[in-house]
Amino acid sequence: MQSGTPDPDTPRDLLSYARLYAESVDVDVDHDAIEWEVSKRARRRAGACSYDADSGTVTIRLTWDAYEQYGWRQFTATIRHELVHAWEFQRFGEAGHGERFREKAAAVDAPRHCESFTDPRLALACTASCEWRAGRHRASKPVKQPGGYRCPDCGADVRVEHLASGVTWTDAAGYERARAVVDDW
Ligand SMILES: [Zn+2]
Ligand SMILES: [Zn+2]
Incomplete structure (x- = not known):
């Protein structure tokens, strides 16, 4: 950005x-x-x-x-x-x-229709066996740098998944690789 x-x-x-x-x-x-x-x-x-x-x-x-x-x-x-x-x-x-x-x-260059939107593109999930999971639409900080975040339920590491492609990562370098390999972000 x-x-x-x-x-x-x-x-x-x-x-x-x-x-x-x-x-x-x-x-x-x-x-x-x-x-x-x-x-x-x-x-x-x-x-x-x-x-x-x-x-x-x-x-x-x-x-x-x-x-x-x-x-x-x-x-x-x-x-x-x-x-x-x-x-x-x-x-x-x-x-x-x-x-x-x-x-x-x-x-004022505004769209004519009230826009609807779809399901999240990304999900954060716990890497341990707990069930915690959260959808994300935007490449926010936890998505770009999941290494700095912990599961709010159990404290384990967090993994990010790009839902359409199934590509996952757990740190900032992984995020960069994912951006490079996922064609349709
Ligand atoms: Zn409207
Ligand atoms: Zn957890």
């Missing part, structure tokens, strides 16, 4: 980056009236936008798993998409994916 590209590691960091990023997008919304949330629950959509007509509050909910899968750069498209919904809600009291949405989305 290039230096200077945001790489938030926690939902809290993702929230702060998303808010900051949103203010740089050229769409005329009242940022003070937008609430941001990050959901760690499994969801099918990368983001969602809702509106409380009584208070006038727009809520944008971002899905952590989608961010993990996309990485920051691609995830900004989700943020732009939800901001266009926020703009519709604030201005018209309703939002959808019709002509009005399409034009505004095109103006």
